[in-house]
Amino acid sequence: xxxxxxxxxxxxxxxxxxxxxxxxxxxxxxxxxxxxxxxxxxxxxxxxxxxxxxxxxxxxxxxxxxxxxxxxxxxxxxxxxxxxxxxxxxxxxxxxxxxxxxxxxxxxxxxxxxxxxxxxxxxxxxxxxxxxxxxxxxxxxxxxxxxxxxxxxxxxxxxxxxxxxxxxxxxxxxxxxxxxxxxxxxxxxxxxxxxxxxxxxxxxxxxxxxxxxxx
Amino acid sequence: xxxxxxxxxxxxxxxxxxxxxxxxxxxxxxxxxxxxxxxxxxxxxxxxxxxxxxxxxxxxxxxxxxxxxxxxxxxxxxxxxxxxxxxxxxxxxxxxxxxxxxxxxxxxxxxxxxxxxxxxxxxx
Ligand SMILES: C[S@@+](CC[C@H](N)C(=O)[O-])C[C@H]1O[C@@H](n2cnc3c(N)ncnc32)[C@H](O)[C@@H]1O
Numbered sequence: 001x002x003x004x005x006x007x008x009x010x011x012x013x014x015x016x017x018x019x020x021x022x023x024x025x026x027x028x029x030x031x032x033x034x035x036x037x038x039x040x041x042x043x044x045x046x047x048x049x050x051x052x053x054x055x056x057x058x059x060x061x062x063x064x065x066x067x068x069x070x071x072x073x074x075x076x077x078x079x080x081x082x083x084x085x086x087x088x089x090x091x092x093x094x095x096x097x098x099x100x101x102x103x104x105x106x107x108x109x110x111x112x113x114x115x116x117x118x119x120x121x122x123x124x125x126x127x128x129x130x131x132x133x134x135x136x137x138x139x140x141x142x143x144x145x146x147x148x149x150x151x152x153x154x155x156x157x158x159x160x161x162x163x164x165x166x167x168x169x170x171x172x173x174x175x176x177x178x179x180x181x182x183x184x185x186x187x188x189x190x191x192x193x194x195x196x197x198x199x200x201x202x203x204x205x206x207x208x209x210x211x212x213x214x215x
Numbered sequence: 216x217x218x219x220x221x222x223x224x225x226x227x228x229x230x231x232x233x234x235x236x237x238x239x240x241x242x243x244x245x246x247x248x249x250x251x252x253x254x255x256x257x258x259x260x261x262x263x264x265x266x267x268x269x270x271x272x273x274x275x276x277x278x279x280x281x282x283x284x285x286x287x288x289x290x291x292x293x294x295x296x297x298x299x300x301x302x303x304x305x306x307x308x309x310x311x312x313x314x315x316x317x318x319x320x321x322x323x324x325x326x327x328x329x330x331x332x333x334x335x336x337x338x339x
Contacts, residue, residue: 014281050253052253052256054256054260055217061266075250075251075253075256075305076217076219076305078220082333084331087329091327091328091329100248100249101250101275101305103216103217103220103328103329104327104328104329105216105220105224105330105332106329106330106331106333107332107333108333108334110301111228111334115223115225115227115228116222116223116225116265117223117234118222119263120223120263122259
């Protein structure tokens with residue numbers, strides 16, 4: 001059970017402000033409210049991984065997934081983000097929506113492995129940078145960090161084209177990875193990374209059960 | 216920044232720093248936000264926390280009388296203590312202040328509730 005209906009959740013998340021001037025190098029595009037509400041709703045309704053949990057959000061940006069986690073009952077959500085401009089918007093969103101149980105730490109996600117944050121969280125959610133020419137494999141580095149930080153499950157979005165590779169990595173890490181949903185992700189035309197105005201890319205929503213992880 | 220978050224922060228990523236923990240917390244401005252009390256959550260959180268730093272945080276916000284200096288063996292039946300821990304760890308919100316590395320003195324500012332742990336390239 002989830003404490004809020006999916007439609008209601010989407011309504012709330014539509015009020016979350018996005019990036020003002022998205023930075024291409026950091027791959028700043030917010031998870032669209034429709035996708036965020038759909039995936040988070042299932043994280044709770046199918047797997048009970050949000051309500052009463054300590055949740056971490058890697059690359060939290062303006063807070064879409066952190067705020068969604070709170071709305072679905074997370075006891076405390078901690079977002080990690082390095083960009084000060086995104087953090088300003090995160091702060092405004094959390095203040096405006098009067099959300100008491102969300103924290104944010106300004107830091108580089110890639111520095112969290114081996115820190116005190118290891119095994120701190122029940123659940124990690126992330127919409128990682130998919131990785132471009134400049135930072136190939138960034139999405140996998142975020143997931144690997146997530147696996148270090150979580151004791152229960154890690155949820156992440158990846159391009160469908162990388163599915164086989166991720167299955168292989170999951171085996172290496174002794175985590176049970178499964179594609180929970182396949183989505184059409186529309187990277188908004190405000191984010192002019194691609195030449196065309198607006199592109200749909202195929203994206204998988206993954207769940208990694210990390211209870212028997214070895215890495 | 217909640218004091219539960221504070222419990223996990225270190226300056227270990229700085230080049231040459233061995234432990235970088237606990238960071239010295241100075242508070243210029245704080246707030247109290249009410250959140251739902253969930254005893255099971257606190258019970259599950261405690262083993263992940265460093266008790267000395269929990270106590271240190273309590274001292275910093277003048278709540279040391281509420282919290283035992285030594286970690287109690289069992290808390291499950293101690294509803295009153297769980298409630299105090301809930302208040303200390305989840306309801307006190309540090310808005311302005313700083314965290315200081317115990318080894319190098321490097322200061323990490325807390326601005327509008329968010330600690331900035333980012334290091335410059337020459338520090339890592
Ligand atoms: C695809 S966006 C997702 C934003 C937000 N989580 C959402 O779902 O709307 C990726 C985010 O990761 C941040 N980011 C990229 N590299 C990072 C790093 N090394 N450490 C922390 N954050 C990073 C970006 O600034 C950006 O906000």
